[in-house]
Amino acid sequence: MRALPGPVANELLRLRSAGLAERHLHLEGAIRPATAVALAARWPSSLFPDGAAFRARRRFEDFRGFLTLYRDVCRLLRSPADYARVARDLTGRLRRERIVDAEVYVSPAVVERIGLDWVDVRDALEAVFAAHERRGGGRLAVLLDSVRQWGPEAAHRVLDLHERHPWSRAVGFGLGGDEAAVPASAFREVYRRLPRLGLAPLVHAGEWAGPESVAQALDALRPVRIAHGIRAAEDPALVRRLARLGTFLDVCLASNAATGAVADPSRHPVRRLLAAGVRVTLSTDDPGLFGTTLLGEYRRLARLGAGVGELRAVAAHARAAALVGGPSRHGSAGGSGRAARTRS
Numbered sequence: 260m261r262a263l264p265g266p267v268a269n270e271l272l273r274l275r276s277a278g279l280a281e282r283h284l285h286l287e288g289a290i291r292p293a294t295a296v297a298l299a300a301r302w303p304s305s306l307f308p309d310g311a312a313f314r315a316r317r318r319f320e321d322f323r324g325f326l327t328l329y330r331d332v333c334r335l336l337r338s339p340a341d342y343a344r345v346a347r348d349l350t351g352r353l354r355r356e357r358i359v360d361a362e363v364y365v366s367p368a369v370v371e372r373i374g375l376d377w378v379d380v381r382d383a384l385e386a387v388f389a390a391h392e393r394r395g396g397g398r399l400a401v402l403l404d405s406v407r408q409w410g411p412e413a414a415h416r417v418l419d420l421h422e423r424h425p426w427s428r429a430v431g432f433g434l435g436g437d438e439a440a441v442p443a444s445a446f447r448e449v450y451r452r453l454p455r456l457g458l459a460p461l462v463h464a465g466e467w468a469g470p471e472s473v474a475q476a477l478d479a480l481r482p483v484r485i486a487h488g489i490r491a492a493e494d495p496a497l498v499r500r501l502a503r504l505g506t507f508l509d510v511c512l513a514s515n516a517a518t519g520a521v522a523d524p525s526r527h528p529v530r531r532l533l534a535a536g537v538r539v540t541l542s543t544d545d546p547g548l549f550g551t552t553l554l555g556e557y558r559r560l561a562r563l564g565a566g567v568g569e570l571r572a573v574a575a576h577a578r579a580a581a582l583v584g585g586p587s588r589h590g591s592a593g594g595s596g597r598a599a600r601t602r603s
C-alpha cells in the first residue's frame with residue numbers, strides 16, 4: 260500500500276497522542292471476536308466456533324447480511340454480566356486507542372427483546388462505564404436508541420423506561436436499524452418528548468436510503484447529528500441545507516465499505532461533504548464487526564486524499580459535537596448542549 264505523505268502521517272500521530280473523540284459506535288457492535296466465540300460456546304451448535312468463523316461473517320452480501328450478524332451477536336447476550344463483558348471490550352478498546360471522549364449507543368429495546376430487565380442491564384453497564392472514567396479512561400456518555408423497524412411504540416417504550424429510571428449518563432436518543440422500514444415522520448411524537456427528558460435528537464439516515472431519507476429526518480426529527488448521512492451528497496441543495504444548519508454527520512468509512520453502503524469505497528463522498536462545509540466526524544460504528552479502529556478511520560480518510568487541514572477539521576468537529584445532558588440544556592427540539600449551537 261502506498262505510504263501517506265509525511266505531514267499527513269505526522270498529523271495522524273499527533274491526533275492520536277492528543278486523544279480523539281468518537282460519536283457513533285454501538286455497544287453490541289464493539290464485541291471482540293474472542294468474546295463472541297466464548298459466549299457462543301455456551302450453546303450446543305455454536306454460531307461462532309472460532310475467531311476465523313466470526314471473522315468470516317464480517318463479509319456481508321448486503322445490509323440485510325449485516326443486520327443478521329448484528330442480531331446474532333445480540334442473541335449471544337443472556338445476562339447483565341454478558342452485557343458487562345461486552346462493555347469491558349468497549350472500554351478496553353477506548354483506552355487502547357486513546358479515545359478520550361466517546362458517546363456510545365445502547366439499546367434498551369434490544370435488551371428487552373432478549374428478555375432481560377433494563378434496569379439490571381443498565382446498572383451492570385453503569386458500573387463498567389463509571390470504572391472506566393474513574394481510571395482516567397476519559398468521558399463516556401450514552402446515547403439511548405431504538406430500532407427503526409420496530410416502530411414508534413418500541414421507541415416510546417425506550418423513553419418510558421428512561422423517564423421511569425433516568426440514567427444520568429444518557430445524553431441523546433437515536434434510531435438505528437433499517438431506515439427504509441418506517442418513515443421518520445412516524446417518530447415525530449417520540450422526538451417531541453426528548454427536550455423534556457434532556458436527550459438530544461439523533462438518527463441513522465442516508466446510509467441505505469437516499470437523500471430523501473435525510474431530508475425527511477431533518478424535517479420531522481430535527482436531529483443535531485445524523486449517523487452516516489452520506490447519501491445526502493447526491494443532492495446539492497440538501498448538502499447546502501446540512502451545512503447551513505450545522506448538522507453533524509457521524510460518518511463511518513470502514514462500515515460503509517463493508518456493508519456496501521458505498522458501491523466504490525475509493526469514491527466515498529466524505530471529502531465532498533467536508534469541502535461543502537458539512538460538519539463531518541469520523542467513527543467506527545461497530546468496531547468488532549468491521550474490524551476497524553478510530554485511527555484507522557482517519558487513515559482511510561487520508562488514503563482518500565485528505566490533507567492535514569481536513570484531518571484536523573474532522574477531529575475538531577468530533578470534539579464540538581459532544582452532547583451535554585440535562586433538561587435545562589434542551590430548551591427546544593433540536594437544541595442540545597454544546598451541539599445545540601447548531602441551528603435546526
Ligand code: ADE
Binds near residue numbers: 285288435437
Ligand atoms: N446498528 C448498528 N450499526 C448500524 C448501522 N450501520 N446502521 C443502522 N443500524 C445500526
Ligand code: ZN
Binds near residue numbers: 283285435463486544
Ligand atoms: Zn450506527
